[in-house]
Amino acid sequence: MEAVFRTCPVTGLKVERNAETLIMFNAVTSIVFLLVGGLLALLLLLTRWQAVHLLPADFFYRLLTLHGIAMLVAWIVFFEMAVLYFASAILLNTRLSVPYLAWGQYGLMVVGAAITAVTILVGQADVMFTSYVPLKAHHMYYFGIILFAVGAILGVCVFFATLGAARHEKTYVGSVPLVTFGAIAAAIIALLTLAHGAIVFIPTWLWALGVIPMMDPEVYRLLFWAFGHSTQQINVAAMISCWYLLGTLTVGSVPVSEKFSRSAFTLYILFIMIASEHHLLVDPGISTAHKEWNTGYFMHLAVLASMMHAFSVPAAVEVAQRKKGYTKGLFEWLKRAPWGDPGFSSLVFSVVGFGFLGGITGVIYGTEQLNIIVHNTLRVPGHFHATVVIGTSMAFMGITYYVLPLIFRREVMFPGIAKLQPYVFGTGMFVFSTAMMFVGGFGIPRRDWDITGAEAPFPVAYGPTADLALAVMAVGGLVAIVGGAMYILVAVSTVAIGKKINR
Amino acid sequence: MSIFIPEKHWWRDPLDKDEKVWLAIALTTSIVLTLAMPYWHVTQKQNPGSEYYKIKPDTFDAATDRFIQQYGVKDEAGAIKQEGGIDVVAPPPGDVFVRGQQFKWSPVLKLKKGSEYRIHLSSIDVLHGFSVQPINMNFEAVPGYDYVLKVTPTTSGVFNIVCNEFCGIGHHTMVGRIYVD
Numbered sequence: 305m306e307a308v309f310r311t312c313p314v315t316g317l318k319v320e321r322n323a324e325t326l327i328m329f330n331a332v333t334s335i336v337f338l339l340v341g342g343l344l345a346l347l348l349l350l351t352r353w354q355a356v357h358l359l360p361a362d363f364f365y366r367l368l369t370l371h372g373i374a375m376l377v378a379w380i381v382f383f384e385m386a387v388l389y390f391a392s393a394i395l396l397n398t399r400l401s402v403p404y405l406a407w408g409q410y411g412l413m414v415v416g417a418a419i420t421a422v423t424i425l426v427g428q429a430d431v432m433f434t435s436y437v438p439l440k441a442h443h444m445y446y447f448g449i450i451l452f453a454v455g456a457i458l459g460v461c462v463f464f465a466t467l468g469a470a471r472h473e474k475t476y477v478g479s480v481p482l483v484t485f486g487a488i489a490a491a492i493i494a495l496l497t498l499a500h501g502a503i504v505f506i507p508t509w510l511w512a513l514g515v516i517p518m519m520d521p522e523v524y525r526l527l528f529w530a531f532g533h534s535t536q537q538i539n540v541a542a543m544i545s546c547w548y549l550l551g552t553l554t555v556g557s558v559p560v561s562e563k564f565s566r567s568a569f570t571l572y573i574l575f576i577m578i579a580s581e582h583h584l585l586v587d588p589g590i591s592t593a594h595k596e597w598n599t600g601y602f603m604h605l606a607v608l609a610s611m612m613h614a615f616s617v618p619a620a621v622e623v624a625q626r627k628k629g630y631t632k633g634l635f636e637w638l639k640r641a642p643w644g645d646p647g648f649s650s651l652v653f654s655v656v657g658f659g660f661l662g663g664i665t666g667v668i669y670g671t672e673q674l675n676i677i678v679h680n681t682l683r684v685p686g687h688f689h690a691t692v693v694i695g696t697s698m699a700f701m702g703i704t705y706y707v708l709p710l711i712f713r714r715e716v717m718f719p720g721i722a723k724l725q726p727y728v729f730g731t732g733m734f735v736f737s738t739a740m741m742f743v744g745g746f747g748i749p750r751r752d753w754d755i756t757g758a759e760a761p762f763p764v765a766y767g768p769t770a771d772l773a774l775a776v777m778a779v780g781g782l783v784a785i786v787g788g789a790m791y792i793l794v795a796v797s798t799v800a801i802g803k804k805i806n807r
Numbered sequence: 808m809s810i811f812i813p814e815k816h817w818w819r820d821p822l823d824k825d826e827k828v829w830l831a832i833a834l835t836t837s838i839v840l841t842l843a844m845p846y847w848h849v850t851q852k853q854n855p856g857s858e859y860y861k862i863k864p865d866t867f868d869a870a871t872d873r874f875i876q877q878y879g880v881k882d883e884a885g886a887i888k889q890e891g892g893i894d895v896v897a898p899p900p901g902d903v904f905v906r907g908q909q910f911k912w913s914p915v916l917k918l919k920k921g922s923e924y925r926i927h928l929s930s931i932d933v934l935h936g937f938s939v940q941p942i943n944m945n946f947e948a949v950p951g952y953d954y955v956l957k958v959t960p961t962t963s964g965v966f967n968i969v970c971n972e973f974c975g976i977g978h979h980t981m982v983g984r985i986y987v988d
Binding site for chain 2 (some may be wrong): 315317361362365395430431432434436437438439476477478479480481482483520521522525548549551552553557558559560561562563564584585586587588589590591592593595596599600601604605607608611612615616619620667671672673675676677678679680681745746747749750751752753754755757759760761762764766
């Protein structure tokens, strides 16, 4: 396949057609899964809001399983594939290497996600996102996940091949841009993580097929989280690359110190993926010393990296703003920031939500002793909705407002709605996550259809404050769903019928 | 700009004072947080235990049955009393068994305030979550592992054991009970 290029009139970057097409396909598919996951979120929310209690029990558990797969796996990983192709081919002014492998990535991930989703929907995989053994799903469930993961591995290979080709063909001189560096960190973590995924899912698949005996449940938990939590670190690294990217696109920021930011990314590669035992703090099977070493030393060096980025991303924005002449007082730079640019407001929500709401609670919940009062309560999904939704998803949403004109080359439709979208979604998610964590403090379990014990031998009551907090959580969630729908409306209508730019 | 090639020799640029100060703050925070866990573990009383034994699920099942037979609360006819269809047990201080299975915690425990118990927690089928409410203490019940929790009840009252690890479609019906007096 011959490489065909165009030059982007805004950034001056050379854009290759294969890379562009694959970015489009992956981005559009990710948004389709966001739509599916969002509709499920609405149904689940209206069920957990005990006063409404919409779905029957079996459908609640089934759709909760699918919500996890659609959002945490499909929406995020498809988008990350787009980010990887962008950070390699486009930012390095080169062609996408082995484009047919990239199509293999796309095809395998679509087929894998579809197989898993259908298996869940027909009621053959009521195992939740974590699929802890001995709970068993139909073997097609694991098979779909394996196909999806193989697809993702192909995508990472294409990314590295493109980097190699760019270096070989000297399409750039010196070091790769910071955003590409962050994407490399994400891709390295992805390879190691997906290896853990293979270690855990291939034997489980064979077990479901009846070929081999079951893996020890505690070994499964350890390996699953070596995969499952590290996957979130891919998201973190990709998200932070997007932060730097958004800073540049919205206010023209320059990293305050390349050394500082790149060292922080390196810390992620070295430490964050090892820290997964904080999921097992109240489990048998692992010694206290091992748990403390793992969650203490390894996790906190990764936390250090996040704190470094949390400094350098806003600092870069401030420096860029001050250079524009907004130097009055301490905060004129912030006041005069482009708050009407959905890319910028998404960035701010993402940084603040990830850091203050998701990050800090994550560190607290990952403490050995405090985990006793946190484990498997609603505090946990409250925490990761802050990191993954306000953090990662909002960063990706912010990027979308630039991908639409730059890659899809269409004018963003409904600019008024686009402008408001991050505020609606971000505020809703802040209320939702905070209320979810608050209500988890009463001990209300996650993944639970009924918290009153209505069908149990003994009634359970968490008190009126908890009921009120559940209602607040539901209202926040509903606002967020409106915000999510606004995003999908703008993105889909722009891609479908938006006015074309300079074709 | 973060999307363009950085200037040559970027790694030689010295860090600014602001960055150094922040790095020091962040590093100190990380070290303090890391040390907090072992410090608390050594000096304070509320820690997740690390005593556990590998055990076959049917061995644990049989051990729990023996425990129920031995310390079950009997009525006049000599049968073990039940609550919500679950046997009620009033054990002396010492070893106590809690068995998770789809979708039941058994037995119902009657414990004494101030006495020390060694709760043997496990499951005989899938994973379950041992969540004592309303005091909100949560531990994992894993088949194949006997997890020993050293517990001294300090408040009397009625406590529910809510399952908080998804264990199947009947998950929400899995509620057990502990009485402390």
